[in-house]
Amino acid sequence: MPEITADQHKIIDAAFRRFTKFGPENTTMAQIAKDLGYSRTFLYYYFPDKESIFKMALIRCANKYFDSLQTELKRKITGLKALENGIRTKIFCAKDFQVIGVYTNVILYRMLMEDPDLLYIFSTEQKLLIELIKKGKKDGSIGKCNPVKTAQQITEGLNGYMSFGLRRLEMTGKRNPQEIDGLFKKQLEYGLLLVSAIRK
């Protein structure tokens, strides 16, 4: 997990403001530099292209999610409650990416699935969810289940739910911040429903 510098944080934020408003395909590196009052040379020093900004944003988002899962693991609450909190963070972290179409943009999707620097995202998420489920089984808040299989079901179930809803918005030309807000609320509810399936 690479360290992200203050300048990189600023660039990611500026890029996402543009991505959200105009779409990644209608955003240029020159515009991002201009928004920040940076020279293009300065911007290129950090990021060679939009894809690399996007990739670092994914890493930042994933690390925030994993920090939250680590924190939940250590808290004095039941494993079930900790898992619920973790799932809330996942959905919250994913929101920015949904606005810009990550699940339905083939290039971004392929990057997420295939870039070697991003593969740790899936394995780390699985590892931490498995630990949370084990914690819950130990304290009796989670019933009989196979932690490895269940962690995978939760991840794939949520990712599927998120991408399906987003895809429908895109197909009907309605991917906008208001509609995403509506999806986001439904995703939170679905996440909690899914977790409640393994309650004792």
Add this chain to the structure above:
Amino acid sequence: MPEITADQHKIIDAAFRRFTKFGPENTTMAQIAKDLGYSRTFLYYYFPDKESIFKMALIRCANKYFDSLQTELKRKITGLKALENGIRTKIFCAKDFQVIGVYTNVILYRMLMEDPDLLYIFSTEQKLLIELIKKGKKDGSIGKCNPVKTAQQITEGLNGYMSFGLRRLEMTGKRNPQEIDGLFKKQLEYGLLLVSAIRK
């Protein structure tokens, strides 16, 4: 719900054998007619194009699913058990369509979402799932929940899980009957996990 004739059943089955083996895009009406020993004129009398065969296949599949939900509603079992059985049928019915890529083929997906003759599929599924959930609440097998919202969560959750898994197979060039078999087993397990979330 239009009546499907014996000839139409035969044509749908022959078309799906070809769709499954070679893909809908590599199948012609002439080949389907030849497989059946029919003249093209005879085939066109029933179906003007591949899309109309596909549409009738969707209707046939949906009606089978709805018949099964109706039967489950009347059986002397708990609402939860009846819902589990219904979900199994849904996943079973969807299998043929996954093999030919329904969730990830834009034309087929749009047809499913927008064709006025197919809109009854979504509304009928919702109506029957709501009745099953109400049955379960009444007999105490299903806990406190909003039947309308829950029916929607179950449908969207399952559709999302199915399309996400299928999309991944397509992206990695692995959509074949063996991989679909693996997905199918996972879908059944996920369906039962999801339903168990509303158990009392």
